[in-house]
Amino acid sequence: MVALLQVLILDALITVDNLCKSYRNGTVKAVDGASFTVSQGEVFGLIGPNGAGKTTILGCLLALIEPTSGKVSIGGKSPYDLAVKPLIGFLPERPCYNRWMTIEQFLKYQHRLAKRPEEELPQAIKEVLALVELDVDPKKRRIRELSRGMLQRIGLAQALIGKPQLCFLDEPTSGMDPLGFVLIRKLLLKCKTEGITVVLNSHHLQEVEKVCDRIAFIRRGKIESVQSVESLAQLSQVLVVEWQSSTGEKSVDVATLEKIARQAGSNLIDNNGDSARFAAPDKDVAANLIVALTGGGVKIYQATFEKRELVEMFYEDSN
Amino acid sequence: MNRAIFDFTLQDKFSNWKLQLPLLGFVIMPAYMLYLAVQSTPERIAAGTTIWHYFENPAVYLFYSYIFVSDGFVSSRPTGDSTAMTLLFTRPITRFDYVMTKFVAASLGVTALLLPAALLAHGVSFLIGLPPVFDVSLAASIILNSMLASAFVVFLHCLPGVLGVFTFLMLAGCSSAGDMFLASASSDIPEILKYFAQIMRNINFWIGDFFFPFLNVGQLSSGVSFDYTAIVVYLSNITSYLFLGTYVLAHREFFYASE
Numbered sequence: 001m002v003a004l005l006q007v008l009i010l011d012a013l014i015t016v017d018n019l020c021k022s023y024r025n026g027t028v029k030a031v032d033g034a035s036f037t038v039s040q041g042e043v044f045g046l047i048g049p050n051g052a053g054k055t056t057i058l059g060c061l062l063a064l065i066e067p068t069s070g071k072v073s074i075g076g077k078s079p080y081d082l083a084v085k086p087l088i089g090f091l092p093e094r095p096c097y098n099r100w101m102t103i104e105q106f107l108k109y110q111h112r113l114a115k116r117p118e119e120e121l122p123q124a125i126k127e128v129l130a131l132v133e134l135d136v137d138p139k140k141r142r143i144r145e146l147s148r149g150m151l152q153r154i155g156l157a158q159a160l161i162g163k164p165q166l167c168f169l170d171e172p173t174s175g176m177d178p179l180g181f182v183l184i185r186k187l188l189l190k191c192k193t194e195g196i197t198v199v200l201n202s203h204h205l206q207e208v209e210k211v212c213d214r215i216a217f218i219r220r221g222k223i224e225s226v227q228s229v230e231s232l233a234q235l236s237q238v239l240v241v242e243w244q245s246s247t248g249e250k251s252v253d254v255a256t257l258e259k260i261a262r263q264a265g266s267n268l269i270d271n272n273g274d275s276a277r278f279a280a281p282d283k284d285v286a287a288n289l290i291v292a293l294t295g296g297g298v299k300i301y302q303a304t305f306e307k308r309e310l311v312e313m314f315y316e317d318s319n
Numbered sequence: 320m321n322r323a324i325f326d327f328t329l330q331d332k333f334s335n336w337k338l339q340l341p342l343l344g345f346v347i348m349p350a351y352m353l354y355l356a357v358q359s360t361p362e363r364i365a366a367g368t369t370i371w372h373y374f375e376n377p378a379v380y381l382f383y384s385y386i387f388v389s390d391g392f393v394s395s396r397p398t399g400d401s402t403a404m405t406l407l408f409t410r411p412i413t414r415f416d417y418v419m420t421k422f423v424a425a426s427l428g429v430t431a432l433l434l435p436a437a438l439l440a441h442g443v444s445f446l447i448g449l450p451p452v453f454d455v456s457l458a459a460s461i462i463l464n465s466m467l468a469s470a471f472v473v474f475l476h477c478l479p480g481v482l483g484v485f486t487f488l489m490l491a492g493c494s495s496a497g498d499m500f501l502a503s504a505s506s507d508i509p510e511i512l513k514y515f516a517q518i519m520r521n522i523n524f525w526i527g528d529f530f531f532p533f534l535n536v537g538q539l540s541s542g543v544s545f546d547y548t549a550i551v552v553y554l555s556n557i558t559s560y561l562f563l564g565t566y567v568l569a570h571r572e573f574f575y576a577s578e
Contacts (some may be wrong), residue, residue: 062409064573085411098390100335106443112323113410158406167408 012037019070032221048218091165103138114162148175328424380468387428425469456537
């Protein structure tokens with residue numbers, strides 16, 4: 001175990017090399033040649049639309065799905081290796097827990113399955129319930145009595161009870177309220193500060209972009225790009241400019257707007273008469289554009305960046 | 320052997336109030352059946368054979384094994400539920416460990432139900448003046464057949480979701496139905512049902528002889544020589560079921576994306 005941890009600290013913790021997974025005799029390719037690495041202590045996001053292959057990649061990393069071809073290793077070892085398993089905590093997307101158990105029985109069972117020392121158990125249960133901010137009596141409440149959001153918290157608690165070095169979180173905010181979103185961010189930050197590696201899987205980038213170090217964009221089973229969050233911020237953003245159009249005054253024509261946009265290093269996306277959308281790669285270009293438009297006689301009363309999901313921006317940009 | 324799964328398989332079942340009453344009922348059932356048989360059967364010897372039939376009935380062993388092997392019995396979830404196993408196999412547990420733990424726990428669980436049941440039936444038998452029901456050969460038969468049934472049900476449990484449940488229900492159902500028809504063989508039943516009854520009887524014998532050949536320890540050495548074939552068949556059955564269970568489990572994929 002110590003030797004494995006040393007390997008994890010020195011090198012990439014997870015290596016996925018040309019991973020392929022097909023179903024139905026190869027006719028359905030869930031994952032098609034995915035390759036990436038995850039370093040120790042990194043929070044790595046797998047982002048993509050539904051059916052992109054995110055869950056299948058997680059399944060291969062967890063040794064729950066056998067890859068058709070390619071290689072997956074955790075700390076240089078196969079994910080099937082028993083030495084790897086005690087390092088892992090896993091939150092499944094669908095809560096599939098033993099419904100008839102009380103919270104305490106369930107967490108005790110998971111604690112024992114993770115092969116943690118028995119004497120740690122009472123403290124471990126207290127700690128994880130505090131971490132996931134679940135204020136219920138674990139001895140009385142049964143799993144079946146919990147709401148979807150509470151189940152998600154129990155899922156997080158069982159993932160953390162084995163004191164994992166590597167967490168796989170499949171759609172961690174699924175079924176959670178806004179407070180739950182905040183909790184997930186807090187937990188991810190805590191993992192980061194404690195050097196726990198996290199691989200998370202989501203189709204909502206907003207919830208994870210603030211805490212992820214790098215993000216892999218997946219579409220139709222292929223990894224389209226692996227980018228740091230800083231580089232993602234440089235993806236084209238859309239600046240929406242609205243101006244005053246007085247009655248009788250000639251509206252701003254498209255040619256003028258296009259000319260001004262080009263001068264400021266931007267592009268006109270569309271024009272609605274009293275507003276227009278411009279591609280603005282960064283804040284400097286946006287500022288130049290506003291100055292140029294004002295100089296061109298456009299009476300701007302509002303200019304804002306359009307709120308778009310980062311995943312949407314990425315896919316639009318790559319298209 | 321995984322201690323957590325072992326405890327979960329046994330403790331969880333015996334400590335659950337929903338199951339305690341039915342389990343107690345299973346223990347009392349043979350003694351009660353014996354009492355009823357004595358009341359309704361003029362020949363007392365026939366009543367004794369009724370009890371023997373209970374302890375060599377494949378359906379009894381299959382059902383009792385299922386209670387212990389199934390992860391979701393208490394919550395009425397089918398055996399072999401892959402979603403429950405998904406989380407389990409992210410923990411440090413080998414497929415072989417899982418199969419062996421389930422096998423040992425279920426064997427002990429079934430034995431813990433049937434041995435007291437046999438002892439209770441023996442007590443009742445003694446009280447009403449019947450020949451003794453319980454002896455060493457019955458105890459050995461119960462232990463050995465509990466192991467065989469548990470190995471078989473563990474194998475079914477390892478099959479992908481619906482297949483395992485379907486096979487279990489078909490085998491246990493045919494076995495029970497065959498038994499019922501066997502019991503009513505002498506009574507008058509409509510002509511059309513006789514064909515159906517014969518089919519069920521055949522399936523019942525087929526299950527008994529092929530999947531689940533009851534090992535009667537008392538009869539092993541009752542002939543001219545010791546019946547080694549029965550022992551070899553018994554051991555090969557248990558080994559095959561455990562091997563096949565591990566093999567199937569090792570090749571199953573535990574993720575909803577693959578379903």
